[in-house]
Amino acid sequence: MNNLILMPVIWPLLTGIILIFLVKQVRLQKIISMLSSLIAIGISVTVVYQVSQSGSGMLTLAVGSWQAPFGIIIVADMLASLLVLTTTVIGSAVLFYSFNAIGKEREQFYYYPVLQFLLVGVNGAFLTGDIFNLFVFFEVMLMASYVLLVLGGTKKQLRESLKYVIVNVLASAFFVITVAYLYSIVGTLNMAQVGERVAEVNQPGILSVIAISFLVVFGTKGAIFPLYFWLPGAYNAPPIPVMALLGALLTKVGIYSIFRTYTLIFYHDQSFTHTILGVLGLLTIIVGITGALAYWDVKKIIIYNVVIAVGVISFGISLMNVPALTGSIFYLIHDMLIKAALFLLIGIMIKVSGTSDLRKMGGLIQLYPAIAWTFFIAAISLAGIPPFSGFAGKLLILRGAVEAEAYFGLAIILLSSLMVLYSVFRIFMYGFWGKSNPSLSKVNVTKLFIPAVILVVLSVLYGLGTEEIYPYISQAVEILLSPEIYINAVLKE
Amino acid sequence: MKNDLILQTVTKVVVFIILLFSVSIFFGGHYSPGGGFVGGLLTAAAIVLLLLAYDIKTVAKLIPVDYKLVVATGLLISTLTVAGAMFFDVPMMTHAYQYFDIPILGHTSLHTAVLFDLGVYLVVVGVTMTIIQTIGEDE
Numbered sequence: 009m010n011n012l013i014l015m016p017v018i019w020p021l022l023t024g025i026i027l028i029f030l031v032k033q034v035r036l037q038k039i040i041s042m043l044s045s046l047i048a049i050g051i052s053v054t055v056v057y058q059v060s061q062s063g064s065g066m067l068t069l070a071v072g073s074w075q076a077p078f079g080i081i082i083v084a085d086m087l088a089s090l091l092v093l094t095t096t097v098i099g100s101a102v103l104f105y106s107f108n109a110i111g112k113e114r115e116q117f118y119y120y121p122v123l124q125f126l127l128v129g130v131n132g133a134f135l136t137g138d139i140f141n142l143f144v145f146f147e148v149m150l151m152a153s154y155v156l157l158v159l160g161g162t163k164k165q166l167r168e169s170l171k172y173v174i175v176n177v178l179a180s181a182f183f184v185i186t187v188a189y190l191y192s193i194v195g196t197l198n199m200a201q202v203g204e205r206v207a208e209v210n211q212p213g214i215l216s217v218i219a220i221s222f223l224v225v226f227g228t229k230g231a232i233f234p235l236y237f238w239l240p241g242a243y244n245a246p247p248i249p250v251m252a253l254l255g256a257l258l259t260k261v262g263i264y265s266i267f268r269t270y271t272l273i274f275y276h277d278q279s280f281t282h283t284i285l286g287v288l289g290l291l292t293i294i295v296g297i298t299g300a301l302a303y304w305d306v307k308k309i310i311i312y313n314v315v316i317a318v319g320v321i322s323f324g325i326s327l328m329n330v331p332a333l334t335g336s337i338f339y340l341i342h343d344m345l346i347k348a349a350l351f352l353l354i355g356i357m358i359k360v361s362g363t364s365d366l367r368k369m370g371g372l373i374q375l376y377p378a379i380a381w382t383f384f385i386a387a388i389s390l391a392g393i394p395p396f397s398g399f400a401g402k403l404l405i406l407r408g409a410v411e412a413e414a415y416f417g418l419a420i421i422l423l424s425s426l427m428v429l430y431s432v433f434r435i436f437m438y439g440f441w442g443k444s445n446p447s448l449s450k451v452n453v454t455k456l457f458i459p460a461v462i463l464v465v466l467s468v469l470y471g472l473g474t475e476e477i478y479p480y481i482s483q484a485v486e487i488l489l490s491p492e493i494y495i496n497a498v499l500k501e
Numbered sequence: 502m503k504n505d506l507i508l509q510t511v512t513k514v515v516v517f518i519i520l521l522f523s524v525s526i527f528f529g530g531h532y533s534p535g536g537g538f539v540g541g542l543l544t545a546a547a548i549v550l551l552l553l554a555y556d557i558k559t560v561a562k563l564i565p566v567d568y569k570l571v572v573a574t575g576l577l578i579s580t581l582t583v584a585g586a587m588f589f590d591v592p593m594m595t596h597a598y599q600y601f602d603i604p605i606l607g608h609t610s611l612h613t614a615v616l617f618d619l620g621v622y623l624v625v626v627g628v629t630m631t632i633i634q635t636i637g638e639d640e
Binding site: 069 | 594
């Protein structure tokens with residue numbers, strides 16, 4: 009019994025509820041959500057610490073005292089708890105950024121409560137050990153994201169959120185149908201027991217069909233080719249802090265679900281399921297690169313970089329060996345941090361230059377040198393230049409590709425890094441260098457800058473501290489590669 | 502202005518029957534079909550009937566609550582019930598029950614799941630009424 013591991017879900021939920029009562033007192037809302045998010049960071053750090061100290065490498069909590077497989081089990085293994093910590097940190101940074109960016113109108117219309125509910129959904133999806141519960145937390149997260157997307161009610165937001173809602177409602181319906189199929193075959197919804205039973209029958213054809221159905225569901229949530237089509241429009245519509253939240257967290261929950269299902273349950277027919285995942289991952293990278301190079305709009309460039317990262321991680325998962333999975337997790341956490349940072353930074357760029365079109369920007373480095381060099385560091389971290397955070401992950405994925413003799417994929421990933429570097433450096437060169445627009449005057453953006461800098465500093469530390477973080481990540485990989493540990497910890501306690 | 506005398510008179514009687522039925526459904530939830538969700542919907546249905554017979558302002562005067570706060574209260578009750586288990590050193594969401602001898606009701610079992618259901622009930626009433634009121638007030 010370990011109630012602490014449910015706290016990353018209960019705590020923001022409680023905060024969100026209290027914030028509903030204070031919806032008109034914006035100042036009080038800010039203070040409470042700030043304090044609450046600091047405590048939430050403390051909670052998730054403790055969870056990571058306790059998981060790292062636990063004997064079996066993971067902690068479980070049988071909610072309601074109903075033992076597995078009959079009740080819902082909350083499972084905090086290292087992967088889940090690291091992602092919860094990352095989510096909480098990003099949530100707090102975006103929250104601080106929102107204080108000065110979101111505007112009074114949205115603040116008085118439940119912005120802060122809904123932001124907390126989004127964190128409830130994301131953390132819950134990471135921590136649950138029950139596949140239907142995963143669906144429920146997906147919906148909590150999606151409902152909150154619908155509200156965040158449409159809040160403010162501009163024409164563009166209405167149009168894009170309509171598309172987003174339709175796509176996600178369809179995907180959710182498909183999720184339920186897939187869960188129904190799975191339940192009719194294995195007769196359980198507890199992920200550990202599903203894994204155990206699928207292993208008993210050695211995954212016949214019908215279970216591979218279900219595995220692909222799950223790939224379609226999670227691929228739609230996580231924007232894998234050819235199901236990414238809704239993402240560029242939808243992420244372009246909301247204000248910057250919301251964009252950062254969606255870009256950094258939402259697609260990653262889809263990726264995490266693929267991690268879970270493809271390592272714990274459907275790993276017996278890898279030549280079929282994992283090959284499809286790998287090929288789709290590579291196609292996702294190509295599509296992402298095409299988009300990232302095609303646009304002059306800074307938001308669009310970063311949004312397509314989200315797609316590229318999804319492709320890289322999917323490819324890493326599909327290889328299913330130690331270096332590739334380690335690399336994928338490294339890259340996943342790095343990508344969450346750096347994407348949030350980049351969205352916040354381009355938000356500042358758009359605010360100071362009044363446009364998101366690169367061709368109309370220029371010379372920002374003269375007025376804002378600190379922002380420029382922070383962006384520079386974020387950009388080279390994203391591309392994976394050695395001392396920074398993107399490097400270790402990609403290197404390990406490449407090593408995994410060599411081990412699996414997937415040289416084509418290796419070539420695409422290497423090439424994609426170059427293209428990613430080019431796409432973000434285009435922002436740097438056109439936005440920060442060159443002649444500045446003489447009509448621009450200096451705007452004070454320090455308060456917006458601080459959370460962005462914190463995220464960049466964290467990602468730099470993450471890159472420099474690879475050595476210290478490695479044991480945690482290899483603990484996560486150990487469970488991913490030997491699902492018996494997970495199954496035993498959940499079912500045999 | 503048309504004359505709604507019959508509708509309004511019937512409503513006055515029927516609303517109480519519906520409300521009683523919703524309470525009965527709510528409390529019977531553990532042993533018979535029903536519970537917080539259906540109970541909440543029935544209560545909302547009673548208020549909707551009032552809205553049909555009278556207008557929004559009259560009903561708002563009759564039941565002077567902010568339904569958004571009703572939702573929040575319901576959530577708070579349910580969440581606290583869930584989290585409260587923590588203080589008894591058992592996993593969250595663990596419920597407890599006990600038999601009590603209560604003056605009028607006699608030998609009755611009281612279960613914390615009812616508190617959770619009360620939260621569900623309030624959320625359902627709050628959400629339904631918020632939706633209907635918001636759409637109704639929209640010009």
